[in-house]
Amino acid sequence: MAAPPETAVGPVAAKTAAGIRFDHVSVAYGDHTVLDGLDLTVEPGEVMALLGPSGSGKTTALRAVAGFVTPVSGRVLIGGRDVTALPPYKRGIGMVVQSYALFPHLRVADNVAFGLKARKVPRAEIEPRVTEALELTGMAGYARRYPRELSGGQQQRVAIARALAIRPGVLLLDEPLSALDAQLRSGMLAELTRLHRELPDVSILYVTHDQVEALTLADRIAVMDRARLRDCGTPRELYRAPRTEFTASFVGNANLLPVTAGPGDATVTFGNRELAVRGTEGVAPGAAATLCVRPHLVGLGEGPNALRGRLAELQWRGATHRLYVEVAGHRVMADVRELRTAPAVGDEVTLHFAPEDGVLLPAEAGADG
Ligand SMILES: Nc1ncnc2c1ncn2[C@@H]1O[C@H](COP(=O)(O)OP(=O)(O)O)[C@@H](O)[C@H]1O
Numbered sequence: 001m002a003a004p005p006e007t008a009v010g011p012v013a014a015k016t017a018a019g020i021r022f023d024h025v026s027v028a029y030g031d032h033t034v035l036d037g038l039d040l041t042v043e044p045g046e047v048m049a050l051l052g053p054s055g056s057g058k059t060t061a062l063r064a065v066a067g068f069v070t071p072v073s074g075r076v077l078i079g080g081r082d083v084t085a086l087p088p089y090k091r092g093i094g095m096v097v098q099s100y101a102l103f104p105h106l107r108v109a110d111n112v113a114f115g116l117k118a119r120k121v122p123r124a125e126i127e128p129r130v131t132e133a134l135e136l137t138g139m140a141g142y143a144r145r146y147p148r149e150l151s152g153g154q155q156q157r158v159a160i161a162r163a164l165a166i167r168p169g170v171l172l173l174d175e176p177l178s179a180l181d182a183q184l185r186s187g188m189l190a191e192l193t194r195l196h197r198e199l200p201d202v203s204i205l206y207v208t209h210d211q212v213e214a215l216t217l218a219d220r221i222a223v224m225d226r227a228r229l230r231d232c233g234t235p236r237e238l239y240r241a242p243r244t245e246f247t248a249s250f251v252g253n254a255n256l257l258p259v260t261a262g263p264g265d266a267t268v269t270f271g272n273r274e275l276a277v278r279g280t281e282g283v284a285p286g287a288a289a290t291l292c293v294r295p296h297l298v299g300l301g302e303g304p305n306a307l308r309g310r311l312a313e314l315q316w317r318g319a320t321h322r323l324y325v326e327v328a329g330h331r332v333m334a335d336v337r338e339l340r341t342a343p344a345v346g347d348e349v350t351l352h353f354a355p356e357d358g359v360l361l362p363a364e365a366g367a368d369g
């Protein structure tokens, strides 16, 4: 695709790679801190997911980048420039929210042109840029329609086109798929991946509470909980080597077993069993810790780290069976390929897992919120 001519549409004239940096950003409503000292960098062209439960501060973080909330302390940088005091329209950002927020009385083309007109882009520029944005989102044939004449998925595409028309260096997406049904959602997820391939310079901050969206789309995931950043890494790192119990249970399923470190190197004690794990760095010998093992990495039958116990529950899930086995007073989950001859509830069974699949996490201080 030939690069379209650049037009100055404001101080942060777009289409140049611009990263985002949160420099110890805190936001409070009254004396309620809802974002607590966030330090996070989104590299130019990177897709960063902000993942966390409802109320954890994700939207607030996004609005701080957009300029709709003012931090009580800290700075927001876009493309290396401190924008903390700039109004939203001067930040070179495009934003899409869950509810689309299209103007109902404007046709699709006028919705998409809105930001360009507001930025006083010359008339002759507007039409080609609207066409470009509608083509990017697969909505070229709908320019004359009104929002009410579109499906939810089509409205969301128009909202994305409108955000892209100003050629933002940074695209902010706040739960953009959560108003769509499951089937549309997975289609749009693929669309967003394609869109980012076509706009590799645009940095995307993608807010979601849905781990599948985060794992599918993001280069890195920032995990939020109760106003704080809890973890940050590539999807694979967070899945394979979570640093906190919160991440382990929020990104994928996890067995979280109470253990003590030792007695040997890279071993832990669970009940009266000694288990070999990937490592025990950061946990003193004899200290309480949590062993994280993903259920799909637990096998049925004899093997390393054998755990014998009683089958408490068996669920058939189509391609897999989920087993719940009582071991040392805890239920260990195992997801195994569908069994031809499944054990019965009450049977003695043996589970096992490879030492490299046992990740030791520091025990979390009790409820601190
Ligand atoms: N305008 C506001 N006034 C007061 N409290 C707010 C406002 N917006 C958000 N909050 C509170 O801030 C916290 C974080 O909200 P939010 O950032 O929207 O979380 P998330 O997007 O992760 O669900 C919540 O406790 C919410 O109730």
Ligand SMILES: [Mg+2]
Residues within 6 Å of the ligand: 058, 059, 060, 207
């Ligand atoms: Mg939110």
